[in-house]
Amino acid sequence: MIEFDRVTKRYPGGHEALSEVSLRIAQGEMVFLTGHSGAGKSTLLKLIAAIERPTSGQIIVNGQNISRLKRAALPYFRRNIGLIFQDHKLLYDRTVFDNVLLPLHIQGLSGHDAAKRARAALDKVGLLGRERARPITLSGGEQQRLCIARAIVSRPALVLADEPMANLDDAYAHEIMEMFRAFNQVGVTLVISTHNLDLIRRYGGRRITLAHGRLIDAQPNTTVTGSLPA
Amino acid sequence: MSAWVEHNLHSLRVAFKRLIDAPFASLFTVLVIAVALSLPAGLYLALANLQRLAGNVPTEAELSLFLKTEVGLEQARRLAAKLATRPEVRHVRLIDRDAALAQLAAAGLGEVAAALPANPLPHTLVVSARDPDPTSLERLREALARLPEVERVNLDTDWARRLAALLALGRDLVTLLAILLGLALAVITGNTIRLQIYAQRDEIEVARLIGATDRFIRRPFLYFGALQGLAGGLAAWLLLAVTALLLEDSVARLADSYGTTFRLTGLAAPEAAALLATSTLLGLAGAYFAVGYTLRGLDTPR
Numbered sequence: 001m002i003e004f005d006r007v008t009k010r011y012p013g014g015h016e017a018l019s020e021v022s023l024r025i026a027q028g029e030m031v032f033l034t035g036h037s038g039a040g041k042s043t044l045l046k047l048i049a050a051i052e053r054p055t056s057g058q059i060i061v062n063g064q065n066i067s068r069l070k071r072a073a074l075p076y077f078r079r080n081i082g083l084i085f086q087d088h089k090l091l092y093d094r095t096v097f098d099n100v101l102l103p104l105h106i107q108g109l110s111g112h113d114a115a116k117r118a119r120a121a122l123d124k125v126g127l128l129g130r131e132r133a134r135p136i137t138l139s140g141g142e143q144q145r146l147c148i149a150r151a152i153v154s155r156p157a158l159v160l161a162d163e164p165m166a167n168l169d170d171a172y173a174h175e176i177m178e179m180f181r182a183f184n185q186v187g188v189t190l191v192i193s194t195h196n197l198d199l200i201r202r203y204g205g206r207r208i209t210l211a212h213g214r215l216i217d218a219q220p221n222t223t224v225t226g227s228l229p230a
Numbered sequence: 231m232s233a234w235v236e237h238n239l240h241s242l243r244v245a246f247k248r249l250i251d252a253p254f255a256s257l258f259t260v261l262v263i264a265v266a267l268s269l270p271a272g273l274y275l276a277l278a279n280l281q282r283l284a285g286n287v288p289t290e291a292e293l294s295l296f297l298k299t300e301v302g303l304e305q306a307r308r309l310a311a312k313l314a315t316r317p318e319v320r321h322v323r324l325i326d327r328d329a330a331l332a333q334l335a336a337a338g339l340g341e342v343a344a345a346l347p348a349n350p351l352p353h354t355l356v357v358s359a360r361d362p363d364p365t366s367l368e369r370l371r372e373a374l375a376r377l378p379e380v381e382r383v384n385l386d387t388d389w390a391r392r393l394a395a396l397l398a399l400g401r402d403l404v405t406l407l408a409i410l411l412g413l414a415l416a417v418i419t420g421n422t423i424r425l426q427i428y429a430q431r432d433e434i435e436v437a438r439l440i441g442a443t444d445r446f447i448r449r450p451f452l453y454f455g456a457l458q459g460l461a462g463g464l465a466a467w468l469l470l471a472v473t474a475l476l477l478e479d480s481v482a483r484l485a486d487s488y489g490t491t492f493r494l495t496g497l498a499a500p501e502a503a504a505l506l507a508t509s510t511l512l513g514l515a516g517a518y519f520a521v522g523y524t525l526r527g528l529d530t531p532r
Contacts, residue, residue: 049439051439072443075438075441075442075443075444075446076441077441078438078439078440078441079440079441083439083440089432089435089436089439090436091432091433091436093433102436102437102440103440103441105237105240106437106440106441106442106443106446107441108233108234108237109233110232110233110236110237110240111232111236150440154440
């Protein structure tokens with residue numbers, strides 16, 4: 001599903017966020033990305049979603065080489081990926097329902113079918129009763145769930161979540177982890193960045209640890225290879 | 231296909247909503263566009279009316295052929311008949327020298343005429359041309375002046391030429407104004423669109439992250455530009471109609487003082503349609519360039 005081959009990302013200004021990272025994530029895996037802040041977790045996720053491009057190295061996602069992806073092909077590539085953001089990135093000028101409808105709309109789906117799917121996604125995250133509400137009136141945990149609903153409504157094969165449990169109390173965090181596990185059980189590949197090690201221990205799954213842009217720990221059952229720091 | 235139609239309708243709705251959600255800002259922009267449009271359109275109308283007025287004046291495109299004194303009446307008749315067969319001549323009228331003298335007398339110069347020892351006037355042919363256009367009149371004049379029987383040809387085309395030149399100048403002015411103000415319209419629209427895009431940055435960013443194509447993002451803004459242009463065109467039309475209404479009385483009084491009746495005409499249906507189409511297209515063009523330019527500016531650096 002995802003293949004990194006000696007990937008380096010250097011931002012303008014010289015900061016090297018990732019250095020020579022190689023890893024492989026198979027279809028249907030649930031992978032946790034951990035490391036201190038600034039370790040390169042967000043950059044790694046952005047590279048997978050082709051929000052950033054690698055400075056060097058090769059990334060293959062869904063069989064497509066990110067570096068060679070044309071600008072015009074980018075939207076279609078992104079439609080196969082559900083993105084969950086730490087800051088939600090919800091649209092506050094429209095209802096909860098319309099927020100979830102947006103990805104379907106973008107993909108050219110409309111009318112009754114789209115509405116049905118949007119409602120199903122809201123149901124999965126337990127927000128069906130809040131359809132007509134404005135996102136600003138939702139609690140932090142509810143906003144995160146709305147963001148998840150938006151990410152999964154188009155049934156992507158891959159979901160990337162950047163610190164989805166940050167700023168949430170434990171009860172909410174567990175709720176969201178349960179959701180992720182449910183998605184994983186129906187075959188969705190998930191890459192979740194978090195520093196909540198407690199949750200990882202509880203829910204299992206593979207762990208990839210970054211430190212200063214380098215891969216330092218690839219947990220059991222793994223095919224990850226990487227250049228370890230000396 | 232139906233989703234495409236749906237999204238277009240949706241974009242139109244969104245654009246319309248954005249337009250009426252900021253009523254004052256929209257009103258001012260529309261007014262600015264209307265003024266910018268009504269200037270060339272108004273000048274065009276004034277010109278059209280002037281042209282019509284000029285058309286009402288009997289512009290007898292007549293040439294007076296003064297024949298040589300040795301040409302006799304019979305010869306003059308023959309010449310008149312011959313000239314009447316020319317394609318560019320409508321008809322020819324002969325004024326023989328006695329009639330000319332009588333005309334002179336009737337014009338109040340009887341005493342002068344009576345004092346003359348002999349009639350000094352030649353026979354005269356009044357040729358009315360088919361085509362009142364100054365250049366063809368001039369060509370006809372030259373041709374007639376070459377006839378051996380003709381002493382002199384009088385053609386008073388000066389005023390016609392001046393009017394034609396004035397109208398041509400007016401038309402050039404309309405074209406120039408239209409181009410300049412059309413450009414201004416596109417820039418005005420582009421600028422409002424640019425501000426809108428900055429206001430919608432979050433939405434655009436999110437839409438891109440979840441796989442929106444540029445076309446999808448661009449569409450509501452294009453509709454907005456077109457709608458705004460259309461509204462501006464309608465307002466310009468209204469502005470012109472109101473102006474014509476206000477001027478009607480004074481124009482009628484002016485015409486009355488000349489002993490004629492004259493009514494201002496507004497934009498005819500095809501002209502109005504052209505005005506609306508132009509304003510819509512200019513709005514669309516302004517939006518297109520603004521969106522393209524601004525969206526490229528919003529691109530995340532890679």
